[in-house]
Amino acid sequence: MKLLTHVLSIGMVGAGLLGTTAGHAQASEKAEVIHWWTSGSESAAVKVIADAYNQAGGEWIDNAVAGGGGGKARSLGINRIVGGNSPTAMQFNYGKQLDEIIANGFVRDISALAEAGDWENLIPGELWNSISVDGKVYGVPIDVHGQTWSWWSLPALKKAGAEVPNSWDDFFPTLDKLKAAGITPIAVSRDAWTIDSMWRFLVISKGGTELFKKIYVENDTNAVESPAFKDLVATLIKMRDYSDEGASARNWNDSTTMVINDQAGVQFMGDWAKGEFLKAGKTPMEDFVCTPTIGANEGYVYGGDMFIMTATDDPEVKQAQDLLVNTMMSKDVQVAFNKVKGGIPVRNDVDTSTLDVCAQTAIKLMASPENQVGDQPFYNSTDKIGAIRDLLGTLWTEPNPSVDAFTQKFADIISAE
């Protein structure tokens, strides 16, 4: 009972009643948090959580680890957990990355907090499955990020006398117009995962939600050998002609800058790219257009970030973790954080009217379960995803790509183990 009251009181802190209950919190509940949010908009977003936590009576100790798409932060965190010097909390992406460290008992079960906050009814079902194992909750979801958006520069399109394509029939003609106007049609970056973003945009948008799920959820090789899949591969190969020479030296955000500066027509990237546009002072639908699909298909490939609380016996650390969990799940933090970060809140009971147009599109899509498509990490190991990326990266650069060889290798990868 005492525990319950405690949980509830902290829950209220999280719910935004900071002034009244902050006094109850211990002098300083230190929480060391490992994360990999280091770019401009990302670190501004993490500051939102840190400030809220400090205001609620905690003491946020920031441990940001740059690089490797989070790989470095994760290995640092895991090494420290295994070595017995755990951080209070650490960041993960949704998906299977977590299963193994949960199975080894390194992650604290926060089901009680989740139950008290009624998370199960607040967040998408697939996401709930992703943060829980065998009915126990292990992750605090903080954002939902669309993984496959397209970002079009309106001035570039205008200069070329074109519009954002409404169907796939208009797609290549639009790119041709951009090319003819001396604009790089597609801003491509060097890393294989950026090619993968473009590829999954094709799969969800041209192939459709059903095909996406068959490939990535069911790992169905028949779907891979279908003409629809081969058509996607051929489309991707054709898109190579619309890149430029500088692509192999660009990071994803350098490519975003090309679209921001109207030097390129379109970039295919997750909604974290929006942060770059907003930071450059651009307004959605006036300076740039964001669209998660082209044509009639609807679907939203999403992923995102969560935090895990490391397993501990220390009641003080637990208290700090409780406060941290409730801060992260509070309505205010969810909205304020995602406004800066570019994603959308995971809770469906928050006021999202202050978010921008792109986020509204995402919220509308995410509202219906049939449009929710969990991204590859929900169902596939990092190893398998990596193998697919190697394959896509090679396809994008090899001099004589073959649709059939690619299809065969792709089927081999998804049917493995």
Add this chain to the structure above:
Amino acid sequence: MSQSQRRNLGSTLTIMPFWILVLGAYVGTIAWTVYISLTNSRMLPSTKFVGLDQYKRLFGMERWHVATQNLLVFGLLLMALCLVLGFLLAVMLDSQIRAEGVVRTIILYPHAISFIVTGLVWQWMLNPTVGIEKAIHSFGWANFSFDWLIRPETAIYALVLAGVWQGSGLIMALMLAGLRGIDQDIWKAARIDGIPSWRVYLSIVVPMMRPTIITCVVLMSLSIVKVYDLVVALTGGGPGLSTDVPAKFIMDFLFERNNIGLATAACTTLLILVLVIFVPWYYVEYCREKKGAH
């Protein structure tokens, strides 16, 4: 106990902690790596033994073959170019040129720069849209093309180029020291016999510099086998996988792809490769020579 034995005991005891450290830190971790490579470990070490499964998968992977081939091409080219260039530079400096100190410093300077910085600088220079190609185009030579970096079949040579720029200075310094160690009387004798100086270098000086050259080869081999940072900074292993190297392969699978079983299998394979090449060579170079000498 004789005098010398007692002295040996003292030094043995002194050195003991280091032996323990070396055995524990090096041999112990190598043994652990080999052991993990025989298990089904993914993100965390596991103890489930799977025999040679990880090796089977490794050798079935196209990416691993690309990586080892790249290492071979990169290694041989870098080694050959650095040795030749380093030697020629050393000869140039040894022929009593003016301002030798300045020239030597300039040539040695790249070595003081880390591979990461080297990689970044060359990435900019070799990038056709901002680097050398762009510069030459703007000078008016519009057909000039220098796009090694962005073509899968040539990107590995861009790595060699950057590696040579960075590494030949050190080789030059070592070679110069070797040249300076050659007895000047040999030169005088050769001059009296009227032998042209290129012939003296080739037939007398180079054979005499054998120990120096071996030092260079060993130093170079070490940095070649573990080359990682240069690749990450210059090409990121791309375009595609065309400049992947074993060290990058291992780091990717160890950290980003959470597959330490496969990564340690790759480590072990690399270790065996190195041993297969170096042990016989080491034996021929050192052990046999010593036997002959005594």
